[in-house]
Amino acid sequence: MSYEGLRSLLPKSDLLGFAVLALLLVVVLPLSLDIFRLNLIGKYLTYAFVALGLVLCWGYGGILSLGQGVFFGLGGYAMAMFLKLEASSPENTAIQSTPGIPDFMDWNQLTELPWFWEPFHSLGFTILAIVLVPSIFAYIIGVAMFKRRVGGVYFAIITQAVAAILTILIIGQQGYTGGVNGITDLRTLKGWDIRTDEAKYVFYFLCVFMLFVCLLIAQFVRKSKLGRLLVAMREMEDRVRFSGYDVSNFKIFVFCLGSAFAAIGGAMFTLQVGFMSPTFVGIVPSIEMVIFCAVGGRLSILGAVYGTLVVNWAKTTFSESFPELWLFAMGALFIAVVMAFPNGLAGLYNKYAAPHIEKLLGKVTGKSNNAKATVGTQGVAHERQ
Amino acid sequence: MSASNTDFVLAVEGLTVSFDGFKAVNDLSFYVDKDEIRVIVGPNGAGKTTVLDLICGRTKSTEGSIKFRNKELTKMKEHQIVRAGVGRKFQTPSIYGDLTVFENLEISFPRGRSVFGALAFKRDAEVLNRVNEIADMIFLSELLESRADLLSHGQKQWLEIGMLLIQDPELLMLDEPVAGMSVSERRQTAELLRRITKDRSVIVIEHDMQFVAEIADKVTVLHQGKILAEGSAEEVKADPKVIEVYLGH
Numbered sequence: 001m002s003y004e005g006l007r008s009l010l011p012k013s014d015l016l017g018f019a020v021l022a023l024l025l026v027v028v029l030p031l032s033l034d035i036f037r038l039n040l041i042g043k044y045l046t047y048a049f050v051a052l053g054l055v056l057c058w059g060y061g062g063i064l065s066l067g068q069g070v071f072f073g074l075g076g077y078a079m080a081m082f083l084k085l086e087a088s089s090p091e092n093t094a095i096q097s098t099p100g101i102p103d104f105m106d107w108n109q110l111t112e113l114p115w116f117w118e119p120f121h122s123l124g125f126t127i128l129a130i131v132l133v134p135s136i137f138a139y140i141i142g143v144a145m146f147k148r149r150v151g152g153v154y155f156a157i158i159t160q161a162v163a164a165i166l167t168i169l170i171i172g173q174q175g176y177t178g179g180v181n182g183i184t185d186l187r188t189l190k191g192w193d194i195r196t197d198e199a200k201y202v203f204y205f206l207c208v209f210m211l212f213v214c215l216l217i218a219q220f221v222r223k224s225k226l227g228r229l230l231v232a233m234r235e236m237e238d239r240v241r242f243s244g245y246d247v248s249n250f251k252i253f254v255f256c257l258g259s260a261f262a263a264i265g266g267a268m269f270t271l272q273v274g275f276m277s278p279t280f281v282g283i284v285p286s287i288e289m290v291i292f293c294a295v296g297g298r299l300s301i302l303g304a305v306y307g308t309l310v311v312n313w314a315k316t317t318f319s320e321s322f323p324e325l326w327l328f329a330m331g332a333l334f335i336a337v338v339m340a341f342p343n344g345l346a347g348l349y350n351k352y353a354a355p356h357i358e359k360l361l362g363k364v365t366g367k368s369n370n371a372k373a374t375v376g377t378q379g380v381a382h383e384r385q
Numbered sequence: 386m387s388a389s390n391t392d393f394v395l396a397v398e399g400l401t402v403s404f405d406g407f408k409a410v411n412d413l414s415f416y417v418d419k420d421e422i423r424v425i426v427g428p429n430g431a432g433k434t435t436v437l438d439l440i441c442g443r444t445k446s447t448e449g450s451i452k453f454r455n456k457e458l459t460k461m462k463e464h465q466i467v468r469a470g471v472g473r474k475f476q477t478p479s480i481y482g483d484l485t486v487f488e489n490l491e492i493s494f495p496r497g498r499s500v501f502g503a504l505a506f507k508r509d510a511e512v513l514n515r516v517n518e519i520a521d522m523i524f525l526s527e528l529l530e531s532r533a534d535l536l537s538h539g540q541k542q543w544l545e546i547g548m549l550l551i552q553d554p555e556l557l558m559l560d561e562p563v564a565g566m567s568v569s570e571r572r573q574t575a576e577l578l579r580r581i582t583k584d585r586s587v588i589v590i591e592h593d594m595q596f597v598a599e600i601a602d603k604v605t606v607l608h609q610g611k612i613l614a615e616g617s618a619e620e621v622k623a624d625p626k627v628i629e630v631y632l633g634h
Contacts, residue, residue: 220504221504224503224504224505224506225491225492225497225503225504225506226500226503226504226506228484228488228491228492229492229503231481231483231484232481232484232489232492235481235482235483236479236480236481238443238475238479239475239479239480239481239545239548240492241463241464241467242441242443242463242464242467242472242473242475243467243492243493243548243552244464244467244468244495244498244552245464245498246462246464246498246499247464249499249500250500250503253500
C-alpha cells in the first residue's frame with residue numbers, strides 16, 4: 001500500500017491510538033505481569049475480538065446480535081477439535097475400549113470417530129474451518145433474516161435463540177461434543193506442548209498479533225465507503241435503499257465479518273486457556289460481550305479492546321472478593337453505561353482527554369502538518385475523523 | 386396483467402393497492418411524457434404518497450402495471466428500480482445526520498453500490514467534481530464539511546434533492562418539496578426545480594396551487610385513490626369537481 005493510502009487508513013490520531021495500544025499489549029503488560037496474569041489478559045483479549053466485531057455490527061451498522069458467543073464457540077470448538085484429536089492418539093488412549101478417539105466419545109460408547117471430526121486431523125483444514133464455518137453460519141442467518149428485513153429487537157432475540165439452541169445441542173450431544181464439560185485435556189499442537197509457560201507467551205503474542213490484524217481490517221472497513229454506508233443505514237435505511245443499494249447485503253457482510261472476528265477470538269481462547277466448553281457459547285457470555293463493547297464505546301474499535309480489558313479486570317477482581325455480587329455489578333454497569341455515558345470509555349476519552357492530547361500533538365507537529373494540509377488533495381481534506 | 390409498450394417514460398395502468406380491503410389506490414391509470422413535469426394534487430388521504438410508494442417499490446401493488454421506459458417495475462426490488470433510473474424524495478427530509486454534507490452526496494454517487502464495490506470505492510476527481518457541482522446547484526457548497534444534522538429544514542430538503550440529482554435519474558419523484566420552507570427558501574426551491582427538471586421527467590406532489598401553476602406541465606387530481614381530473618393547471622382549477630372536493634369555493 002502506498003504512503004498516501006496508509007495515511008488515509010490511519011490518520012494521525014488513529015495511528016497514535018494504535019501505537020499506544022500496541023505499546024501497552026506488546027511491551028508494558030508482558031514486562032510488568034507474571035505469566036499467570038499475562039495469560040489472563042490474553043484470555044480477556046480473545047473477547048475483544050468479539051467486541052470489535054460488535055462495534056462494526058452494532059455500533060456502526062445498528063445490528064445488535066446477542067448471540068456472538070455462537071461464533072466465538074464455533075471458532076473455539078474447531079480449534080479444540082484439532083487439539084483433542086492430537087491428544088487422542090492411539091498411544092495416549094490405549095486404555096480406552098476404542099483407542100484413538102477422544103476420551104469422552106469412549107465414555108459415551110462411541111466406537112468410531114464421527115464423520116465431521118475426520119477433517120480436523122488436518123491443521124490447515126482446521127484454520128480454514130475456524131474462519132469459514134462461523135462465517136458461513138452467519139451468512140445463512142444473515143440471508144434468512146436481513147433479506148426478509150428482520151431487524152432490531154427481533155434480530156437480537158433470534159440470535160439469542162440461536163445461542164440457546166447451540167448450547168443445548170452441544171450439551172445434549174455429549175458423545176460428539178464433550179457435552180457440558182466441553183473439550184478438555186488438550187496437550188500439544190503438532191507435537192509442541194501448549195501447557196508450558198513458553199507456549200503461553202507465544203500464544204499471548206499470537207493473540208495480540210491477530211487482534212491487530214482484525215483491528216486493521218476493521219479500521220479499513222470503517223474508513224471505506226462501506227463504513228459510512230453502515231452509519232447511513234443505521235440512521236436512514238430507506239434512503240440508502242432508495243439510493244440504489246441492496247441494504248441486506250451490507251448487513252450480511254458486516255455480520256459475517258463480526259462473526260469471523262469472534263471465531264478467531266474463540267480459537268485464540270482455546271489455545272490460551274486449554275479447553276472449550278458450552279459456557280462460552282450461550283446467552284450469558286453473548287450478552288457479556290455486548291457489555292464489553294458498550295463499556296468501551298460502541299463506535300470505537302480501540303475502545304472495544306479497552307472496554308473488554310476493564311470489564312474483565314473488574315470481573316476478576318470483584319468476583320475474587322464478592323463472587324455472588326458480580327452479576328448485579330455487571331447489570332448495574334450496563335445500566336450506567338446506557339444512561340450516563342452512552343458512548344462508553346471512548347466517548348469519555350473524546351470529550352475530556354482528546355482535546356488536550358490534540359493540543360499537545362499540535363504543538364509538536366503543527367508546522368509540518370499545516371504545510372501538508374495546503375498541498376493535500378481535497379479528498380484528504382474531506383477526511384473528517 | 387401486463388400493459389402494452391408505449392413511448393411514455395412512465396405508464397401506470399390499472400394500478401390498485403388494497404390494505405385489508407381498503408383501496409388506497411383504485412384502478413389508477415396515467416402516463417408521464419419525456420421531460421414532463423407532472424404535479425399530483427388532492428386532499429389528504431387521496432393516495433398521492435401511496436402512488437409514489439408504488440412506483441418506487443416501497444409498497445407492492447395488488448393489481449396493475451407500472452412501466453418505466455417499458456420496463457415493468459412492479460416485480461422489481463427498490464434498489465433495482467433506483468438503478469433503472471427512478472429517484473424518490475421523501476416528504477420529511479431523509480438524510481444522514483451523522484455524516485457531512487459531502488459524505489451524504491458521496492454515498493449517493495452512483496458507483497460502488499455492491500459490498501466489495503463500496504470497500505474499493507475511491508474518492509477520485511470524478512466524484513469530487515460531481516459533488517462540488519451538485520453542492521453548488523443546491524446552495525450548499527459552503528457547507529460541505531458540516532454535519533447534515535446541523536442544516537436548517539430547507540437546507541436538508543435541498544440536500545436530499547441533491548442526493549437524487551447526483552444519481553441523474555430519468556424520472557424524479559418529489560413529495561412536497563417546499564413544505565415547511567420559508568418564503569425565500571420556497572423561491573429558491575422553485576428556481577432549483579426549474580433548473581433540475583430539464584432533461585428529465587418529474588412527478589411532484591404539492592398542495593400550494595400557486596406553486597403548482599408555476600411549475601406544472603400537467604396536473605393530476607387524485608381523490609379517494611382515483612383520478613378526479615387531469616389537465617393543465619388552469620383547466621384543473623376551473624373544474625367544478627375539483628373545486629368541490631379539493632380547492633373549495
